[in-house]
Amino acid sequence: MKRTLAIASLVVLTASTAALAQSGPKPEQLIKWRQSVFQVLAWNGQRIKANVEGTTFNREDVVKAANSTAAIANSGIGALFAPGTETGKGWHDTAAKAELFAADSKVGTLAANFSQEATELARIAASGDQASVKAQFGKLNQTCKACHDEYKAKD
Amino acid sequence: MKRTLAIASLVVLTASTAALAQSGPKPEQLIKWRQSVFQVLAWNGQRIKANVEGTTFNREDVVKAANSTAAIANSGIGALFAPGTETGKGWHDTAAKAELFAADSKVGTLAANFSQEATELARIAASGDQASVKAQFGKLNQTCKACHDEYKAKD
Numbered sequence: 001m002k003r004t005l006a007i008a009s010l011v012v013l014t015a016s017t018a019a020l021a022q023s024g025p026k027p028e029q030l031i032k033w034r035q036s037v038f039q040v041l042a043w044n045g046q047r048i049k050a051n052v053e054g055t056t057f058n059r060e061d062v063v064k065a066a067n068s069t070a071a072i073a074n075s076g077i078g079a080l081f082a083p084g085t086e087t088g089k090g091w092h093d094t095a096a097k098a099e100l101f102a103a104d105s106k107v108g109t110l111a112a113n114f115s116q117e118a119t120e121l122a123r124i125a126a127s128g129d130q131a132s133v134k135a136q137f138g139k140l141n142q143t144c145k146a147c148h149d150e151y152k153a154k155d
Numbered sequence: 156m157k158r159t160l161a162i163a164s165l166v167v168l169t170a171s172t173a174a175l176a177q178s179g180p181k182p183e184q185l186i187k188w189r190q191s192v193f194q195v196l197a198w199n200g201q202r203i204k205a206n207v208e209g210t211t212f213n214r215e216d217v218v219k220a221a222n223s224t225a226a227i228a229n230s231g232i233g234a235l236f237a238p239g240t241e242t243g244k245g246w247h248d249t250a251a252k253a254e255l256f257a258a259d260s261k262v263g264t265l266a267a268n269f270s271q272e273a274t275e276l277a278r279i280a281a282s283g284d285q286a287s288v289k290a291q292f293g294k295l296n297q298t299c300k301a302c303h304d305e306y307k308a309k310d
Contacts, residue, residue: 033198039191064230071226075219091246
């Protein structure tokens with residue numbers, strides 16, 4: 001089922017991308033939105049990190065952050081990498097490498113991995129066990145890193 | 156139940172705020188994150204708007220955008236308005252008015268209204284009816300406007 005969901009996401013994503021390229025927001029707006037998306041993910045990640053590494057575990061805070069992360073991960077953020085956004089400035093110059101937009105890009109697969117692990121983190125967060133949340137948070141971070149290593153320019 | 160949830164959110168939010176004020180991220184980071192949150196909400200809003208005003212209604216796209224909006228609305232964004240963030244620059248100078256941080260601020264109530272209407276939009280989006288989504292999207296936007304009118308400086 002996960003695979004079906006991932007493929008369905010990509011199909012919708014492609015359709016959205018095509019629509020945006022025709023008449024949607026300008027590239028600079030899309031880049032600003034995607035940079036914002038990653039900031040919100042960073043905020044949520046920081047909250048979860050503080051809870052799984054700390055002496056106290058605020059389950060409700062972790063659930064909120066994990067639910068937000070999963071919903072964003074499954075919201076079709078690939079549309080924010082529409083044609084025309086290969087270069088340009090949102091809040092700052094895009095850090096996306098040209099390879100992300102190439103025909104042989106594996107970004108769809110990497111994004112699907114991210115969605116899957118984020119969805120799983122939200123599921124596990126609801127159970128409230130710090131150790132299992134920590135383990136799954138580690139898996140999620142690996143999917144972030146995999147994509148950044150491949151497609152995000154170094155600072 | 157909605158009221159209970161809203162109150163619970165505010166309690167958690169207050170606890171998070173206190174924690175952040177002590178040892179968390181710097182004010183500039185919090186301001187950057189909250190500005191990013193509103194950008195992601197704007198992205199989702201734009202997607203829903205295009206669908207409820209257009210001739211075609213992409214239910215899956217609306218569900219994704221509504222789920223993301225609801226999850227963010229319920230994620231405790233009040234923590235991003237922690238003490239110390241009354242002024243300052245994230246991506247740009249904060250547009251939050253001083254009144255938002257005042258003791259008699261109604262921002263908690265307005266934020267709870269936003270969360271409630273966003274949660275309701277996600278519920279209605281799942282049913283897939285364009286007219287009912289459009290009506291609820293209108294209600295949600297009123298809660299955005301209510302808060303902006305009161306606490307956001309004009310451009």
